[in-house]
Amino acid sequence: MLQNPLKAKVNVLGIGGSLRQGSYNRALLRAAQELAPDELEIRIFDNTTLASIPLFNEDVRQQGEPETVEILKQEISRADALLLAIPEYNYSMSGVLKNAIDWASRPPNESPLDGKPVALMGASTGISGTIRAQMHFRQVCTFTNMFPLNRPQVFVAEAAKKFNADGQLIDENSRKFVRQLMEALLDWTRVLHYGRQMTESSVQSSE
Ligand code: FNR
Numbered sequence: 001m002l003q004n005p006l007k008a009k010v011n012v013l014g015i016g017g018s019l020r021q022g023s024y025n026r027a028l029l030r031a032a033q034e035l036a037p038d039e040l041e042i043r044i045f046d047n048t049t050l051a052s053i054p055l056f057n058e059d060v061r062q063q064g065e066p067e068t069v070e071i072l073k074q075e076i077s078r079a080d081a082l083l084l085a086i087p088e089y090n091y092s093m094s095g096v097l098k099n100a101i102d103w104a105s106r107p108p109n110e111s112p113l114d115g116k117p118v119a120l121m122g123a124s125t126g127i128s129g130t131i132r133a134q135m136h137f138r139q140v141c142t143f144t145n146m147f148p149l150n151r152p153q154v155f156v157a158e159a160a161k162k163f164n165a166d167g168q169l170i171d172e173n174s175r176k177f178v179r180q181l182m183e184a185l186l187d188w189t190r191v192l193h194y195g196r197q198m199t200e201s202s203v204q205s206s207e
Contacts, residue, residue, distance in 0.1 A: 010189050012036075013079035014044040017097030018087045019051045022167065024123035024159040025085035028178070031169035032083060032121070036182035042083060045075060056102040069103045076104055076112040081189040082146070086122040088133035098140070105144050113144040117192045119185040121154035121178065123162070129155030149188050152180045 014033070016026040026044070033042045052068045054060065065073075076082065087094045105111045120137055122130025134153070141148045154177045156162050162171035169175055 009039055009041045010080045010186055011078065012040055012042045012081045012083050012185065012189075013075050014042050014083040014085065015050070015097065015100065016044065016047075016085040016087075017094040017100075018085075019047060019096055023087070024125075024156070024163055024167075025087050027163050027167040027169065028085045028121055028123045028154075028156060029083065030167065031175065032085075032178050032182055035175060035179040037186055040182055040186045043075075043079075045072070050096065050100060053100055053103060056099055058106075061103075061106060065103075072100060073104055073112050076116065079116070080193065081117040081119070081185055082113075083119045083121070083185065084137065086120060086130055086133045086137055088122060088124045088126065088128070088130040091132040092136045093133045093140075097137075101140060101144065111144060113146050115192075116146045117185065117189045118146045118148045119181050119188075120148055121156070121181060123156035123159040125159050127157050129157030129159075131155050147188075147192060149181070149184055152177050152184060154178055154181050 014029040016023060016029050018025045026047070029042070029044050036042055049068050049071055053072065054066055060066070084097070086097060089095070101113070104113050118141065120134050122134055124130045134155070138148055154174070156174050162169060162174050164170050169178065
């Protein structure tokens, strides 16, 4: 639970669905860190840990969750909200991301995903900028009971033109949408933790 709607920082866990060294999606998470309001603190989930999560196997889970899965679930639990950078593979989300979410979702009655505010974004080298992958991910949100923001939607198409060689997001339009998404995630997280009325009255009383 957040301490105070206005004073407490909102802690966000960013997960990128690509293990690639030069991943545009991880670069997009770094852009979100840069463009987020001060009240939003984004921690990016460690790539090595993500890479070490085994393929989901219920038999393995029954024998005890792998340490990397425990770390993932703890970090999701501690976060007030999630920010997912979703690569598009064959018109859907990457297996890396889906596998991590599958682990985090079990057992369903103890899933740290349950009720979690979440913002989606994605970068792809194609012209649709992960639209299809993000739409598939919204189905995953339904079953896991995550609460995804509806808008703004951030689709970074033709990513090779939008990032420079250092992995910085240089496209002004994309930067604007990422900034708007982070502002919306801050509001959405506060609303879900406190309710719209309380958040609005807190804002007014502080003005
Ligand atoms: C892709 N890519 C891709 N792009 C797209 O816009 N739509 C798609 O369906 C696919 N499919 C696809 C499948 C597979 C197996 C690979 C490896 C790639 C291209 C993809 O967008 C590109 O590789 C991105 O750079 C992946 O994201 P990261 O690794 O840069 O974060």
